[in-house]
Amino acid sequence: MSISMHSVSAPVFVRMLGNLLTWLDKAELHAQAKKFDVNVLLTARLAPDMLPFATQIQIAADAAKFGVARLAGAEAPKFEDNEASIAELKERVRKTIEFVQSVPAAQIDGSENKDIIIPRRDGSMVLKGEIFLKHFSLPNFFFHVTTTYALLRHNGIELGKVDYLGALQ
Amino acid sequence: MSISMHSVSAPVFVRMLGNLLTWLDKAELHAQAKKFDVNVLLTARLAPDMLPFATQIQIAADAAKFGVARLAGAEAPKFEDNEASIAELKERVRKTIEFVQSVPAAQIDGSENKDIIIPRRDGSMVLKGEIFLKHFSLPNFFFHVTTTYALLRHNGIELGKVDYLGALQ
Numbered sequence: 001m002s003i004s005m006h007s008v009s010a011p012v013f014v015r016m017l018g019n020l021l022t023w024l025d026k027a028e029l030h031a032q033a034k035k036f037d038v039n040v041l042l043t044a045r046l047a048p049d050m051l052p053f054a055t056q057i058q059i060a061a062d063a064a065k066f067g068v069a070r071l072a073g074a075e076a077p078k079f080e081d082n083e084a085s086i087a088e089l090k091e092r093v094r095k096t097i098e099f100v101q102s103v104p105a106a107q108i109d110g111s112e113n114k115d116i117i118i119p120r121r122d123g124s125m126v127l128k129g130e131i132f133l134k135h136f137s138l139p140n141f142f143f144h145v146t147t148t149y150a151l152l153r154h155n156g157i158e159l160g161k162v163d164y165l166g167a168l169q
Numbered sequence: 170m171s172i173s174m175h176s177v178s179a180p181v182f183v184r185m186l187g188n189l190l191t192w193l194d195k196a197e198l199h200a201q202a203k204k205f206d207v208n209v210l211l212t213a214r215l216a217p218d219m220l221p222f223a224t225q226i227q228i229a230a231d232a233a234k235f236g237v238a239r240l241a242g243a244e245a246p247k248f249e250d251n252e253a254s255i256a257e258l259k260e261r262v263r264k265t266i267e268f269v270q271s272v273p274a275a276q277i278d279g280s281e282n283k284d285i286i287i288p289r290r291d292g293s294m295v296l297k298g299e300i301f302l303k304h305f306s307l308p309n310f311f312f313h314v315t316t317t318y319a320l321l322r323h324n325g326i327e328l329g330k331v332d333y334l335g336a337l338q
Contacts, residue, residue, distance in 0.1 A: 003281055003299055008177050012303050046215070047322045112172055125338055130172055134181050139334055142311030149312075150319050153216045165308055169294055 005071060006108035009133055010100050013064035016145050017097050019166040020060065023149060024090050027157045034156075039085050044151050053151045057089045060144035061096040067137040068100050070116045071129055072107040174240060175277035178302055179269050182233035185314050186266050188335040189229065192318060193259050196326045203325075208254045213320050222320045226258045229313035230265040236306040237269050239285045240298055241276040 031038035042054040051059070058081055069076035077099050083089045111129035118125045118136065127136060149164055200207035211223040220228070227250055238245035246268050252258045280298035287294045287305065296305060318333055 003172060003174055003177060003302075005172055007299070008172060008303055012307075015304060016308065046319050047325070050322055127337060130176070131337070133172075134177055135184060136334060136337060138181070138307070139185065139311065140330075142308065143315050143318075143330075143333060146312050146315035147319060150215050150316060153219055156216070161309075161312075164312060165305060168296060168300070168305060 004105070004109045005111045005129060005133060006105035009071060009108060009137070010068050010103065010105070012138065013067060013100050013141060014097050015166060016141070017061065017064060017093050017100075019164060020057070020145055020148060021090055021093055022166075023152055023157070023159055023163055024086050024093075026159060026163070027152055028086060030157045041086065041151070041155060042084070042089075044155055046147065046151060046154060050147075053148065054083060054089060056144045056148045056151065057093065058083065060141060060148060061093050063137060063141035063144060064100055065096050067133065067141065068103045068108060070118075070137075071111040071114070071133065072103045073114075074103050074107065173274070173278045174280045174298060174302065175274040178240060178277060178306070179237050179272065179274070181307065182236060182269050182310060183266050184335060185310070186230065186233060186262050186269075188333065189226070189314060189317060190259055190262055191335075192321055192326070192328055192332055193255050193262075195328060195332070196321055197255060199326045210255065210320070210324060211253070211258075213324055215316065215320060215323060219316075222317065223252060223258060225313045225317045225320065226262065227252065229310060229317060230262050232306060232310035232313060233269055234265050236302065236310065237272045237277060239287075239306075240280040240283070240302065241272045242283075243272050243276065 027041060028038050042052065044053045045051070058079070061079075065076045068074070077095060079092055079095075083092055114129040116127050116129055116132040118127065118132070149159060153159055196210060197207050200210075211221065213222045214220070227248070230248075234245045237243070246264060248261055248264075252261055283298040285296050285298055285301040287296065287301070318328060322328055
């Protein structure tokens with residue numbers, strides 16, 4: 001099999017979001033052991049003008065959702081952005097994984113030269129599918145996934161590179 | 170053009186490493202304005218048991234270097250891991266970009282099913298080229314690039330998503 005627009009997007013999103021769920025499980029266990037409310041993490045930030053933990057997860061999920069939806073020309077599920085607990089954030093991530101998995105590979109493959117419209121505050125941006133995936137969607141997704149991981153590590157949750165990457169063999 | 174093993178690896182590494190160089194430029198300007206030695210950043214960490222800033226940049230560069238070298242079956246340039254300043258780290262990143270750009274696309278394309286051997290402390294791991302790229306090399310690269318960015322933000326350097334992604338239009 002040759003690499004394709006689907007093979008380099010959906011499975012990457014699904015795998016990393018699955019890894020992220022295991023970090024949140026570990027955060028819950030850690031909070032339980034240390035006897036603090038795990039949901040205090042939701043407002044954690046690495047800098048006062050960076051987005052908080054809950055938003056990092058929301059955007060990571062949205063990057064995956066919009067990544068495949070835009071390439072496939074599919075309707076993305078809507079979320080209210082009102083998750084108030086780790087449990088609710090996990091539910092959102094799970095629903096996002098289900099959506100990403102529901103989009104047929106054939107609907108994403110061949111989208112290299114498709115015009116992808118990205119709405120922005122200051123007017124929309126149009127990128128070709130391949131540029132969108134390689135230089136916007138994947139980097140943006142990994143940004144928010146890694147920032148989520150960094151916030152957990154910064155707050156004392158014990159995670160390592162194996163948790164980040166997931167088991168490979 | 171269809172997406173390929175080269176098109177989804179080398180240009181992604183080169184672009185993000187180029188973006189990283191601009192963050193380091195901004196860090197230097199910030200330190201100059203605030204009158205501190207920019208090289209104090211080299212030992213900054215997000216958690217006591219996370220790798221420091223200098224190492225994050227070394228590994229980001231190595232992830233790119235080994236990413237293309239392993240897929241292409243090419244010899245990667247060696248670095249001593251002894252950079253003692255932002256200026257030296259920038260030089261390493263620049264040399265890494267040059268190496269990544271020097272590997273012919275045709276030498277990377279078609280490596281989807283090639284066995285890639287990853288040396289690890291506890292014995293080597295073998296992954297198929299496509300799995301290596303999607304689930305090891307790119308996630309690992311983005312991990313260290315994003316952690317570099319996060320450390321700069323955490324230390325007061327003013328960067329935004331446009332700096333992270335680079336100009337897209």
